Every structure is written in structure tokens, then in C-alpha cells.
Amino acid sequence: MYSFTTAQRRARLGVRHRLAAEHRGTDVTEIARSVVVLHATDPATVHLSVAARGHGLGPAQVEQALYEDRTLLRMLAMRRTMFVAPVELAPVLHASCATDLAHRQRRTYAKFLSQAGIGGDDPEAWLAAVAEDTHRALLARGSATGAQLSKDVPALRTQINTNPEKSYSRPTGITSWVLVLLGTEGRIIRARPNGSWSSSQYSWAPVESWLPARIDELGAEEARTELVRQWLRSFGPAPIGDIKWWTGWPLAQVRKALAGLETVEVDLDGTPGILLADDLEPVAAPQPWAALLPALDPTPMGWQARDWYLGEHRPQLFDRSGNIGPSIWYDGRIVGGWAQRKDGEIVTRLLEDIGADARALVAAEAERAAGWYGDIRPIPRFRTPVERELTA
Numbered sequence: 001m002y003s004f005t006t007a008q009r010r011a012r013l014g015v016r017h018r019l020a021a022e023h024r025g026t027d028v029t030e031i032a033r034s035v036v037v038l039h040a041t042d043p044a045t046v047h048l049s050v051a052a053r054g055h056g057l058g059p060a061q062v063e064q065a066l067y068e069d070r071t072l073l074r075m076l077a078m079r080r081t082m083f084v085a086p087v088e089l090a091p092v093l094h095a096s097c098a099t100d101l102a103h104r105q106r107r108t109y110a111k112f113l114s115q116a117g118i119g120g121d122d123p124e125a126w127l128a129a130v131a132e133d134t135h136r137a138l139l140a141r142g143s144a145t146g147a148q149l150s151k152d153v154p155a156l157r158t159q160i161n162t163n164p165e166k167s168y169s170r171p172t173g174i175t176s177w178v179l180v181l182l183g184t185e186g187r188i189i190r191a192r193p194n195g196s197w198s199s200s201q202y203s204w205a206p207v208e209s210w211l212p213a214r215i216d217e218l219g220a221e222e223a224r225t226e227l228v229r230q231w232l233r234s235f236g237p238a239p240i241g242d243i244k245w246w247t248g249w250p251l252a253q254v255r256k257a258l259a260g261l262e263t264v265e266v267d268l269d270g271t272p273g274i275l276l277a278d279d280l281e282p283v284a285a286p287q288p289w290a291a292l293l294p295a296l297d298p299t300p301m302g303w304q305a306r307d308w309y310l311g312e313h314r315p316q317l318f319d320r321s322g323n324i325g326p327s328i329w330y331d332g333r334i335v336g337g338w339a340q341r342k343d344g345e346i347v348t349r350l351l352e353d354i355g356a357d358a359r360a361l362v363a364a365e366a367e368r369a370a371g372w373y374g375d376i377r378p379i380p381r382f383r384t385p386v387e388r389e390l391t392a
Contacts, residue, residue, distance in 0.1 A: 026057070036235075058372055096247075101184045138206050145201070159173055225257045235303065236275045292348075294380075326339055337351070338369070346366045
């Protein structure tokens, strides 16, 4: 069995995730490819993740890739999470994740409709008809917000209380349900936000008006195998449990996807892991490096087993739901947290002694990070202890 030390895993992380200074990129889409997809639950994460890995890249360049060049695309995929993906990966994400998600969400929404007495004997057909009307309205407009579409399609204003037995539950409109369904079916996409690059209020566009061609159809098994291949190239070697967690698939689907690849079993300091068979050569360690990664960055959120790069810092840097806040990295491991204050100042907190040279690298990254924001002051969607303390 091949053996991979923690030091080698950290070297790969620094090089392949473009975090070491000499491996930073100048192309937004290539940076996204280096981590497979960019985590996009918090819109600011996309821009800050690119800036941390790039030379001279900021929100303007990310917006260019998203909305002008259209080499990147927002979509729901693994674990019902929002990602920004290279556009050529869209068919893979659609077939491996979004199609199943659409089926699950359709059943869930139909159940709520039935409980509310909406849709008669076939609430799923009623929902499908509303979705068709919404898609036609969006085609007519070219692009629109959910509020604009609800004016065109009165059924979108239907209110449903999904937990009427709970005192805290309130009726909610079904506009977001319908837009999620159309998105997971590959028929519409999230276009420009209303406001700054940190806004989560998006307009929507028909996929045929946004992409040169509609999202190609792939077989689900073929797509899962390709997604696992790309993940292993960026995040391997890793235990199979990490693949299961990142994809959100049942273990049987993960094993079937792996069966379509040439892989080898490796020893990760006593833990069995998986690696692509053509990727066994060691990666030369980069020069010492530091990085300030934003909340929900794809690197720390790429593995479930995190001790090899997180150490004992989980309580300070993660919330109770497993979301990481802004983190400071040094040579492939997390050593602290950081935040942006209301006046734009970048403040850091190291959680261990890393030495004077490393502290100087962190300080230089903090100075670099101050230039990423301009006048924007986004607050991370999921607050963590260190981030809260630094901005108190």
C-alpha cells in the first residue's frame, strides 16, 4: 500500500488549490477548476475565494467570468448546496446531483401542497403547470426577479404554512419553490444579483438565453464517475467517507462511481484512503505560504475528516451546523481566524504560535485582503465565535 504523509497532503493542498504564492492564478475560471467548484451559499465567498488564489483578481474579474464571458455558472448541486461551477461541468453536476434533487424537491413541495388542500387530486401536476407558466413568463421577459414573475403568474403568490402546528411557523410564498425546481431541471439559471457582488437577490434567466446551448444530458453513472474523478484530482488522497460527505450520495453510489476509475488504496497516517492510480507521484512542497480564506471556502469545506489541517481549532472557527468562518492558513493547515470590521480593517487572530516569519506572511496577506472589498462590507452568512469576537 502506498503511504501519504500529512506533510505531503498539505503540500498538494497548497499547490493544487492555488494557495501557495507561486501557484496563484490569473484566470478566474481556472481557479474555480482547481477546487472543482466554488462554494456559493454566501455570495461573497465566491469573490473572496478567487481573490485569495489569484494575482490581481477581484470582484470585477469574477463578475466578468460569471455574467459577460459566462464561463462560470451558479447552480444547486451536492448536498442541496449552491455552487459556482465552470460551465463545462454543468452537465456533470446536473446529471449526478441536480436531477435527483429535482425529484426530491418536487415530492416534498407536492406533499406540502396536498396538506394545504391545493392542487386537488394531483398537486404535483398543479405545481408542474405553475412551473410551465413561470418558464413562459421568463422567456417573454428575458430575465426577471421572483417578485416580477409573481406579477405575471398569480399562482406564484400562493401562500402555504408548511408547519401549521408550530407557533413560530408562518405562511410562505411558493415562488422560490418553483424557481428551485426550474433551476434543478436545468431550465433556468441565476443571473446578475440586484445590488453589489455580495447580494443574494438574484434575477433569473432562461438557460437558452444565457448559454450557447442547453445543458447536455449525461447518464447519471457516467456523471458521478466524472465528478469523483475531478474531486480526487483536486482533493485526493482522502478516505472514501470524505467523498460520500462532499457529494451527499449514498455509499453505494460512491462505490459505483469509484468502480469506473483506476484508483489505488493508500495509507494516510493509519487511515485508508483513495487516490487516482495515475496520481501517485509526490508533489514538491511549495515555499512557505499563508492565506486568508473566506467563510465557507471550498478548501476547508472539501473534506469531512479535517484533523490533518484543522487540529484543535474547530470550536473557534466552525458554527454548530458545521460551517467554517474566515480562516488563516499557514503551510497547509489552519492556524487562526480573521474578519473585516465595519470600517474595512482586516483583523486577525492566531490560535497558535507559528513563529515570526509565518506571522509576517499572515500580516502581508491581511494587507492584501484589505484591497479585495472596496466599499463592500459583507457579513458572513454563518457567524462563528472568532469572527464574532473580532467584529464586536
